[in-house]
Amino acid sequence: MLDARADRPNTVPNRAGVGFKAQHLDGILKDPDSIGWLEIHAENYMGDGGRPIAQLRHLRERFAISCHGVGLSIGAEGPLDADHLTRLKTLVDWLEPGLFSEHLAWSTHDSHFLNDLLPLPYTQATVDRVVDHIDQVQTTIGRQMLLENPSTYVAFAESDRSEIDFLRDVAQRSGCGLLLDVNNVFVSATNQNYSPEGYIDAFPTELVGELHLGGHEQDADDFGALLLIDSHSRAVVDPVWALYEYTLAKSGPRPTLIEWDNDIPDWSVLAAEAARADHLLSAQPALPK
Template identity: 70%
Template sequence: MFDATRARRPDLPNAPGVGYKPQHFANILEAPAPVEWLEIHAENYMGQGGRPLAQLRHLSERFPVSVHGVGLSIGGEGALDSEHLARLKTLCDWLSPASFSEHLAWSSHENAFLNDLLPLPYTNATLERVADHIDQVQDVLGRQMLLENPSSYLAFRESTMRETEFLGALAQRTGCGLLLDVNNVFVSATNLQLDARAYIDDFPLECVGEIHLGGHDEDMDDHGAPLLIDSHGREVADPVWALLEYTLARSGPRPLLIEWDTDVPDWPTLAAEAQRGARALAHTP
């Protein structure tokens, strides 16, 4: 059984990080400031060798690395994929990352894998299933994992708990930490017509091991209401920066990641976003 008091816990600096992209390899080595740590997506580094792993080894000698999973399907109804989990363990064993995280979502059904992170109803039955999956992951990896709040586009009638309540219950039951994606909060609050600041007020901030920021796209639903899409394909919007400042005033400084996964910009543009994050952290009480 996973012992959260003895297993390795996340150990990232309270400073800006960015999602690593191979086209930025030389830039990061030559002039990384203000970036102090990097995140990779686990599924991109589960091979047996080649340039990607060689570059990752080199970077890991200079920077703390966070591994972010997108394929475990923690919220799925079926059992976790044991082969996928074994490959993840192999990656974490040799890389020894400073942090590991996954999403509160599901992305597989039986033998089908879906190219999306899908939402869950927040019920006692879901809580039992997700907690069992988190226990299994932490047992296999021998480390605490962080669980990320999702971006939502709909709500389930059958839910009996608030999302913040559900996440807090998972952390208390399993000993996992939480990854607070502030852009996801803003996206979900807009789409579901909720109060983003009230969500932050209700969030178990004492469990947060990382904070994420990313860009979103604006659209409208069939009724003409605003619809935000968590795209990670542009700069962070000003209202999300404002929500970050509100969050940091309550949480204190945390490791802060800038996510930019599609339409990836040049290094100076990405570094400028990280610099804005550094300023936000510097003004944290």
């Protein structure tokens, strides 16, 4: 298995990073040492120019950059969008991100794009399809992709393997790495009544190139049971921080993103979340190889 961070000029360090938002630019530049790296969503930077591209070109000279895709629809039944892949390759070629990742999800059907990341049944047919799509992506952009575990709210009756076995099968066949979203684990475990620590225990952490942390909302299902919604709209809650520490003890330090994409706070609030993650990362010794 390739190291997702190997032989790249823009290596993402084992520190906390944040998703870049334009309103935080001044705060970031005033205190660049407060964060280890920045993440951008690929689809926001696929144009030919303008202020966003100019800002990103400036930031890439000072920070390691991770590029996170949200629109490839890796799990879709149909073929990947060739134009989307071409635009992604153009971005990756000049940006040279230290990491590139996408979701285990689908968001397209025929010519329609759905503004959501929808779940997949965990079957051999889905493994085959996802592997083919990842092979196409990695061949096109010339680097390894990380595949992110989803937050889930339902399970498919036709699934013939666990989510962890599915991710391991895909990674072993395609050569992709994995992105372990700790908040997604907590959300899914709560919604489907299993142990989040048990999930981490079984996860192939040796394949993990990046970790994610984020906030979620509390709701209730039709029967009044607690339902968590992965919203990226608030601070990381204490049980997720505890699960993050548990994960680090298994994985060793990994680049860790603080996700906050909705109801975006002042820079000081986001920087404090990153500082908390950095503190936990620095306290965790690297695992022996």
